[in-house]
Amino acid sequence: MNLSPAERRAGITVAIFCIAAAALAFGLTLPLLGLLMERDGWSRSAIGLSSAMAPLAILMVSQFMPRLVARFGAKRVILIAALSDAVLLILLKITDDYYLWLPIRFLMGIAISALFVTSESWINEVTENHNRGRVMAIYNIMLSAGFASGPLILVVVGIEGWAPFAAGAIVMMLASLPMIFAKVADPPFEGTASFSVWRYFLVAPTLAGAMLLFAIVENGSTSLLAVYGVRNGLPEGEAVTLISAVVFGGMVMALPVGWLADRMDRIRLLVMLAFMTTAMAILIPWTIADPVWRLVVLFAWGAAASSIYTVAMALQGERFKGADLVTANAAFGTIYGIGSLAGPLVIGGAMDYDDPHGFAWTIIIICAGFLVFTVIRQSMKRG
Known part of the structure; x- marks a missing residue:
């Protein structure tokens, strides 16, 4: 334009x-x-x-x-x-x-x-x-x-x-x-999309995985993180602060990560964020009993997970234009719906199976799975 x-x-x-x-x-x-x-x-x-x-x-x-x-x-x-x-x-x-x-x-x-x-x-x-x-x-x-x-x-x-x-x-x-x-230009989104919403999973699997991870983490944490805190012996008032730490981390670190995304390879940054998300997830069960460290870890975990969404959206705009961009964002919406529905169900079921740490183990597996997939995917592309 x-x-x-x-x-x-x-x-x-x-x-x-x-x-x-x-x-x-x-x-x-x-x-x-x-x-x-x-x-x-x-x-x-x-x-x-x-x-x-x-x-x-x-x-x-x-x-x-x-x-x-x-x-x-x-x-x-x-x-x-x-x-x-x-x-x-x-x-x-x-x-x-x-x-x-x-x-x-x-x-x-x-x-x-x-x-x-x-x-x-x-x-x-x-x-x-x-x-x-x-x-x-x-x-x-x-x-x-x-x-x-x-x-x-x-x-x-x-x-x-x-x-x-x-x-x-x-x-x-x-x-x-x-x-x-307001006098703003209405983007025309010209052309015909070269792929469908469902084919997006094959066209951009790394971005699809990033959005799925974000949706599961966001909805799983808002739905069940406070419950996880209560089941670990925290009073309800303190358990709610766990969610605040995650949300606040995402908001505070968004601009620094966005600045980095404009100055380095965005795929490499995505891998770094996936590693940080996994590392912080591993620390969650080990720090949940400490009033300071649990907030620090959840702040960092929320910052990394939320920033995956920021970088994925930047990569989306970098890669797709016109009708392809609308289709790609429609795919993001579909994937977000999948994660929103599946996240609380899977994490909640895991918590019923292993009370209370099913929450942490499920999050660790999901984050680590995305990290391994992204590393393998980028290694294959370089080869």
Whole structure:
């Protein structure tokens, strides 16, 4: 795309603002609905099924997003998705029924898939390669900040009445405003994709593995890390800080890693991060009883795991353009859906089998597996 630096900055800023707002609304919705169902006496299995609707939708529909973007354009897809999510949030409150919430949350997952696939494609398409790592780091920071800020809204407005639902809907409507009023170029994503979403696993297996690792680690840690802490004898308040250490590590180290990604071979950096993720995972069971070292290790583990996503996104934009880029990001969405569903199930099953350290052993195996695969893959390519 022939864009001026100012046009590129405007496009990147608008897309990042939109996805950060969507993350904030999503981060609000997850605990809100879980708490409301808990209050109404629904079982944890029922709550888990409801929470799985959005990842299930992401898994099922991400592969169709390239067709939507090609037909309607990136800006229109983002607008429709953001406004649809706002309407669906209001519909959750109007219906206030568990069984109706299931299809509504599935539809919200479709909107979320459209927002993420299209926004990530937009950002990578208009970003130049020399600063792609830093831009993707900023994107990752804003995404994490959005997810982390969502629950804070509930601290202010509570979970009762219309206030939390209205707050989420307002945030989503605000997310659409820059797309309506800001003068930004709509990336055309020209050409026809040379591969399908499912063939992406063969086209870019290292990047597919990186996204799967990130999805499993992110969803496994947020779902079960606090439980792992409690089962190791920590009070609930201290167990929650384990998640904070992981999230904070990812946010703090995003920009330094993004800077490195613009100054060294990105595949080599990915291997280094995979090694660090594995090493820190090995230390988790050995440091969980120490109040200082467990936070240090989890901070470093979260930093490395989150940075794998940053570097993978930079590699994605470096390698793919146009229609191929949208398809590659749709594949990322599909892989994220797989990891989101499989991660908590596999790790939770391992914890039931080996209480409490099944969490750590599973994470170690997954991280080490990605490290070995990446090293072998790159060695074969050099040969």
